[in-house]
Amino acid sequence: MKLLEKITIGTGFVCALLAGGAQASVTIGGTRVVYPLEQREVTVKLDNDSHNPSLVQVWMDDGNADAKPGDIKVPFIITPPIFRMDPKKAQTLRVMYSGEALPQDRESIYWLNVLDIPPKADATSGVNSLQLAYRTRIKMFVRPAKLPGKPEDAPAQLSWKIGVSPDGKGQAVSVSNPTPYYVSFSEVDVESSGHLFKNEQGGMVAPHASAVLPVAKMNGVSAGAKVHYTAISDYGGAIDGDATLNP
Template sequence: MKLPTRFLFAAALAGALLAGPAHASVTIGGTRVIYPMAEREVNVKVDNDSRAPSLVQVWVDDGKTDADPGQSKVPFVVTPPIFRMEPQKSQTLRIMYTGEALPSDRESVFWLNVLDIPPKSAKASRANTLQFAFRTRIKIFVRPARLDGRPEDAPAKLTWQLVPAPDGKGQALRVTNPTPYHVSFSEFGVEDGSRTFKNDMGGMVAPEGATVLRIPDLAGADAGAKVHYVAISDHAAALPGEAPISAR
């Protein structure tokens, strides 16, 4: 993968770090960020669990995974944007909302990116050895005050329909979300009599929106089938549930 210019700048700085093994070492303290819109900032902790330092670059994007950090048009600033993490140390990231208009009747979603660039090893300097940078990307849910209902109740309010798969092969699930909250799934599937079809890749449906979720090999199911899902709470807890599939 070709790294954008700012990544290359960060990678060049990484050459100045002490030698060590190339592996993912910087971890984020959580699987999602809930950002109350009324707050001036939210803090996120990152840890370097390895025995070597790492160079870390941090930014927020709006869903475009290949956008350069400097090109992402988002209403957030993250500090520090680039820093060196010593072994077995932690760093607090400050995510600050800059005040641009966002919907006040539903959540908005953005993504926090943490790029971990390990130091160049002595072995890599002597031979043709690949060095890898590792990017972790988690969702930031921006939550206005006084939204209707509770986020943990949203999965049970979804409606499900069987629809033709977008590629014309088999069937898929159309899920409609009438709530003001995003609903994310770690897995979901269809039980149709003695047959079970499952998607372990997960998915997400936006507030007051709908999306089509693909399930491999799903075909021939009818409106009498049931959906089984595992939604994800604000604290990354599993919220299992089931729902009927309605006729189109």
């Protein structure tokens, strides 16, 4: 575990390097995990799509992407935490709730991390190579039983208004969420007076909370402008909708 913890310190930088083209050999079967709290456990499938074996480490975090696996305390256990994946093989992870108190009137969120460490390059080949571990990190929504409404209906219940960008130099979109569900976006556009302002980074708003979503070059937008959003469902699908931007 100590060796792998040292490797994971730099994986945030590694992922940024690889985002342009390379992909992890080990992939997760889904873009998010939903954990119904009434269930004893959920399973997550991994696949090794490459022709080489990989050493894999998995862990959960509570939002701090830079925290070391051994220092993180979360109310979930994952088995197996470290394992070898042979080429073209699959592995099932078991995620189990350990029973610590969590809010019962809204969802909680954690992140599942999968670190893919490729085999050492052949030193006798005479070819210089740079080997990088690749980390994949996805959201896990923890859903208590009997929450009101449906998660797929939550995006339509959001309220939108004009806000101030985080740097204070322009306008942004402020979104408020009255529901007990997290709502994630892949895209948010604002249409005003024939101009289209886009946020292609996405974002997320927590239950019973508000969030500011920066929109590129948005300025001079007045109340009554239209918001076009694409939210993400439990299954990674698109939920498209329109709303009016309030003052």
